[in-house]
Amino acid sequence: MEPIKVQSEGGLNVTLTIRLLMHGKEVGSIIGKKGETVKKMREESTARINISEGNCPERIVTITGPTDAIFKAFAMIAYKFEEDIVNSMSNSQATSKPPVTLRLVVPASQCGSLIGKGGSKIKEMRESTGAQVQVAGDMLPNSTERAVTISGAPDAIIQCVKQICVVMLESPPKGATIPYRPKPASAPVIFSGAPTYTIQGQYAIPHPDLTKLHQLAMQQTPFTSLGQTTPAFPGVDASSQASTHELTIPNDLIGCIIGRQGTKINEIRQMSGAQIKIANAMEGSSERQITITGTPANISLAQYLINARFRDVAAMWTDPSTMTTS
Known part of the structure; x- marks a missing residue:
């Protein structure tokens, strides 16, 4: 295939469809009151923006149109997320602005081209745009697609998306x-003795009273944090200084983080760039301590990947046919 000819401002004279994976809160931000925000994005970008239906913790946002229109839509989404971050910091003592994060859903057959030989392409994208780019090692459940996470300032994200579009067009699925x-x-419950844990969104949380499921449905409570030097939620401190974050996780659930022969924890280490240590089981204790060390960006990504493992366990719990040996 001949290389795609890139026009001025990185535009491509083609039509493309890009899929984004968003959480409910992010989707609500994009839709806006009475749909005003997404209406404005559609009008100003001229791209088609569709949001998947259904009462799901995650939704797919599909953006279709000429690539210039797609880039405008991405820019509007990235700047909207940055605005949300700034607003959320108004009650926070954090002084540095965390990065914006978007998750693309990309056919697995194209991920090799995004990574490049020996990681050369993804390294080039990181260095030339200043954005962090991570390609998930596993396919998303019941699909042949992988998540590609892009983090950084809105301008860096937009430049990175442009480069990803070029690669996807040059290497079709x-x-x-x-x-x-x-x-x-859904709110599947893992019966692990006392206490019982329920999966909610990305997180597994103590669940002492089954009658309160509906109250928990809107919560996003992380595991207990000990001696925390970075905030519990990703990206509240975007400085590059190394720090440490600690989590406690029930013994009964530690196996899905470690994986067979340590495959999952090693994958999380590699993808996040963080050092992750799991303490040995203490006699008489029902919990294990996980220590994550690295930059706040590394730690945030490691936390996200750990929590994503519990989301996958929830999917397996609700649909045993999806269960694979981890």
């Missing part, structure tokens, strides 16, 4: 793609 479809919201 091979074979049929099974698209990722988020599962409907």
Whole structure:
């Protein structure tokens, strides 16, 4: 295939569809009151922006149009997320602005081209745009797609998306793609003795009273943090100084973080760039301590990947046919 000809401002004279994976709160921000925000994005970018239906913790946002229109839509989304971050910091003591994060959903057959030989392409994208780019090692459940996470300042994210579009156009997907479809919201319970844990969104949380499920449905409570030197939620301090974050996780759930022969924890270490240590089980204790060390960006990504493992466990719990040996 001939290389795609890039026009001025990085525009491409083609039509493209890009899929984004967003959480409910992010989708609400994009839609806005009475749909005003997404209406404005559609009008100003001229791109088609569709949001998947359903009561799901995750939603797919599909952006279709000429690539210049897609880049405008991405810019508006990235700046809207930055605005949300600034607003959320108004009650915080944090002084540095955290990065904006977007998750693309990309056919697995194209991910090799995004990474490049020996990681050369993804390294080039990181260095030339200043954005952090991570390609998930595993496919999303019941699909042949992977998540590609982009973090950074809005301008860096936009430049990175442009480069990703070029790669995707030069290396179209091979074979049929099974698209990722988020599962409907549910609150599966893992019975692990006392206490019982329920999966909510990305997190597994203590669940002492089954009658309160509906109250928990809107919560996003992380595991208990000990001696925390970075905030519990990703990106509240975007400085590059190394720091440490500690989590406690029930013994019964530690296996899905470690994986068979340590495959999952090693994957999380590699993708996040953080050092992750799991303390040995203490006699008489029902919990294990996880220590994450690295820059706040590394720690945030490690936390996200750890929590994503529990989301995957929840999917397996609700649909045993999806269960694979981890």
